[in-house]
Amino acid sequence: MNVKEAPIDNRQEHLDLLCFPTLFPTGQYGEHNSRQSYPAQTLSFSEYIKSRLLNKDSRFRRNHSYCLHYYGLKINKALKTGIYNLLKTSRGNVGQTVAEILEKINVLDEEFEGNLSTMLAPIRGTNQYWFRVKGEVKAMIAEYGSPTLFLTLSSAEYDSADIAQYLRKVNNAPQSYSISRLCTEDPVSVSRQFSYKFKDFFNIVILQRGVLGKVEQYYVKKEYQMRGAPHYHILLWIENAPIVGIDCPEEVCSFIQDRITCHIPDSNTSPDLNFLVTKYQMHKCSKYCKRNIKVGKTYVSRCRFDFPRPVRDSICINDVENSLKSCNKIYYLKRNEKEVRVNDYNPLLLKLWRANMDLHYIAERSLSLTEYVTGYVTKAEKSHAQDLWDEVSSCDNIYSRLWKIGQKLLRAKEVGLYEASDLLLGESFYMKSVTVQYVNVYLPHKRSRKIKNYSYLTKMDRSSKDIFNPSIIEDFYPTRPNNMEDVSLYEFVANYKFDKIGENGEREYKLRSKPVLPNHRKFNPMQEAERDDFYYSLIFLFVPFRDESTLVMEGETMEEAFRRHREASIHGIENHFNKLQKLLEAERNWKKIVDARNKAGFTEEELPDNKEDDEPQLLGEIMEAVADIADMHINVPNLTLEQREAMLNVDQKTIFDKIKSHLLSQK
Numbered sequence: 149m150n151v152k153e154a155p156i157d158n159r160q161e162h163l164d165l166l167c168f169p170t171l172f173p174t175g176q177y178g179e180h181n182s183r184q185s186y187p188a189q190t191l192s193f194s195e196y197i198k199s200r201l202l203n204k205d206s207r208f209r210r211n212h213s214y215c216l217h218y219y220g221l222k223i224n225k226a227l228k229t230g231i232y233n234l235l236k237t238s239r240g241n242v243g244q245t246v247a248e249i250l251e252k253i254n255v256l257d258e259e260f261e262g263n264l265s266t267m268l269a270p271i272r273g274t275n276q277y278w279f280r281v282k283g284e285v286k287a288m289i290a291e292y293g294s295p296t297l298f299l300t301l302s303s304a305e306y307d308s309a310d311i312a313q314y315l316r317k318v319n320n321a322p323q324s325y326s327i328s329r330l331c332t333e334d335p336v337s338v339s340r341q342f343s344y345k346f347k348d349f350f351n352i353v354i355l356q357r358g359v360l361g362k363v364e365q366y367y368v369k370k371e372y373q374m375r376g377a378p379h380y381h382i383l384l385w386i387e388n389a390p391i392v393g394i395d396c397p398e399e400v401c402s403f404i405q406d407r408i409t410c411h412i413p414d415s416n417t418s419p420d421l422n423f424l425v426t427k428y429q430m431h432k433c434s435k436y437c438k439r440n441i442k443v444g445k446t447y448v449s450r451c452r453f454d455f456p457r458p459v460r461d462s463i464c465i466n467d468v469e470n471s472l473k474s475c476n477k478i479y480y481l482k483r484n485e486k487e488v489r490v491n492d493y494n495p496l497l498l499k500l501w502r503a504n505m506d507l508h509y510i511a512e513r514s515l516s517l518t519e520y521v522t523g524y525v526t527k528a529e530k531s532h533a534q535d536l537w538d539e540v541s542s543c544d545n546i547y548s549r550l551w552k553i554g555q556k557l558l559r560a561k562e563v564g565l566y567e568a569s570d571l572l573l574g575e576s577f578y579m580k581s582v583t584v585q586y587v588n589v590y591l592p593h594k595r596s597r598k599i600k601n602y603s604y605l606t607k608m609d610r611s612s613k614d615i616f617n618p619s620i621i622e623d624f625y626p627t628r629p630n631n632m633e634d635v636s637l638y639e640f641v642a643n644y645k646f647d648k649i650g651e652n653g654e655r656e657y658k659l660r661s662k663p664v665l666p667n668h669r670k671f672n673p674m675q676e677a678e679r680d681d682f683y684y685s686l687i688f689l690f691v692p693f694r695d696e697s698t699l700v701m702e703g704e705t706m707e708e709a710f711r712r713h714r715e716a717s718i719h720g721i722e723n724h725f726n727k728l729q730k731l732l733e734a735e736r737n738w739k740k741i742v743d744a745r746n747k748a749g750f751t752e753e754e755l756p757d758n759k760e761d762d763e764p765q766l767l768g769e770i771m772e773a774v775a776d777i778a779d780m781h782i783n784v785p786n787l788t789l790e791q792r793e794a795m796l797n798v799d800q801k802t803i804f805d806k807i808k809s810h811l812l813s814q815k
Contacts, residue, residue, distance in 0.1 A: 219568035287667035304503035329809030393513030456488035515734035589685035
């Protein structure tokens with residue numbers, strides 16, 4: 149078919165009415181419709197799309213193209229915000245006038261090409277977004293030590309009677325609809341119900357009832373398996389938990405055995421738990437989990453989840469460094485021959501959650517295992533933002549270049565309807581027990597600051613040097629009240645917040661009800677380029693000052709200044725120094741472990757047909773089921789379609805029903 153009409157401009161105000169006539173048959177009531185019933189209120193973009201997706205009329209959320217259309221619009225809005233933030237950020241321009249800054253912006257100075265991570269950080273799911281989150285998790289580890297447990301909870305939406313009942317109710321669907329068809333047609337409602345279930349489960353069972361122990365701190369990340377249904381990764385800090393390398397092995401073993409098992413219960417005495425373990429916790433190796441590990445010059449096939457696991461008469465704790473070097477677990481549970489493929493679980497959690505779970509003990513002194521897990525729970529898709537900069541025409545202005553780079557990166561990102569739905573509804577991709585606030589500890593000439601709006605600058609006196617927005621570091625902290633004279637910047641950020649302007653015109657502050665955790669760039673003093681930054685960051689955070697220039701004496705190196713303040717017993721500086729040293733040691737240890745693996749020839753170099761993925765092991769069974777379905781026509785060529793369908797097992801039937809319902813919905 150030859151379509152000669154000009155394409156619709158995507159900036160068209162009523163684009164939704166033109167693209168989705170079946171949803172707007174009268175050509176009215178789209179996003180930009182004037183709503184006279186709310187004369188004093190205009191719906192924001194986010195409010196509008198939420199009202200559509202959560203409407204009693206389910207047509208909007210069940211139209212997948214409509215959902216993905218608005219997902220694209222929201223991502224583009226986030227990209228524009230990121231570009232705006234990047235262009236408003238300037239480094240080391242203290243003392244410059246408004247005229248000088250306006251000239252730099254107008255001639256597109258290279259400095260305003262800036263750090264592309266600033267541009268992409270607002271876009272959820274990008275590498276730059278998770279880089280910031282990883283820094284927050286590392287700040288928690290520096291403050292609270294190694295997490296105790298690593299828990300993964302997956303969904304089982306195709307087995308959930310509650311979800312099926314809810315979907316039939318909100319969509320007025322007949323009883324004849326299979327649950328797979330219901331889930332496929334309305335992923336928005338499925339994702340919402342899963343989020344509600346998880347939040348109640350986490351808050352009541354894990355936090356309030358303390359099934360795994362009293363939780364002091366936590367970090368939770370939501371991921372989407374195979375671009376489909378979500379699952380959660382959770383780090384838990386348990387009160388008074390023993391740590392490998394500090395506490396005795398017997399105490400560690402007792403702690404693990406009280407919470408984690410791989411036992412298959414008797415089907416007569418515990419029929420329900422037996423059903424759950426055999427249905428959700430049994431691992432079957434498939435192409436999905438098999439990895440071709442290069443050992444020396446040969447490749448050895450190995451399960452990436454370490455199945456089958458060894459038979460043992462009792463629990464044992466392994467040497468941490470040797471275990472990590474050989475890609476093994478730091479402990480093995482008591483396990484018989486029938487249990488070598490059982491994924492570790494907690495019995496009470498499994499009975500209440502009723503879906504696949506994975507529970508690991510990870511508390512060890514060196515933090516090497518924690519270093520690996522931190523990367524895992526904050527991982528993102530690979531980004532090549534910097535590589536794309538030169539590919540975009542330098543003839544374009546800087547905004548156009550940044551926009552084209554952002555579009556190239558976002559087009560390469562895969563997203564499923566569950567993830568798109570959560571983004572549109574404002575569902576958080578992660579949560580944690582403490583608020584983390586970033587503090588820019590760079591040296592003054594390297595420190596980035598937010599410039600005032602361009603429109604505001606154009607109205608200012610060109611000779612004015614007041615070009616930056618107010619900030620904690622340059623404005624609020626140095627002018628703190630006299631009764632806070634001895635409060636360091638670290639304490640100021642952690643414990644105080646702005647209250648009001650007093651009668652004397654000065655800012656007044658009050659104690660926070662719950663302290664926040666200051667986070668900052670962690671520099672490495674072993675690298676020459678970062679040594680001064682490392683020592684200055686400690687001085688800057690913990691030595692009280694009014695004038696930053698007084699922190700280091702003339703002719704004094706940063707290290708000498710640090711040692712001088714350290715000898716003066718400045719409160720907090722020694723403790724924080726030790727925390728940073730421990731984190732750096734963990735990074736060095738992990739690098740040594742990776743180097744040892746490579747030196748021994750134990751590298752996970754994958755063959756071309758091995759596709760990289762880091763999703764929960766339950767998906768292996770589904771992938772295997774898909775492969776079996778694909779092979780069925782070879783093994784039984786003379787059977788009818790009905791006969792073949794009757795031969796499907798539970799996993800295969802799930803996949804078959806999902807594809808079938810999708811095809812039927814296209815008629």
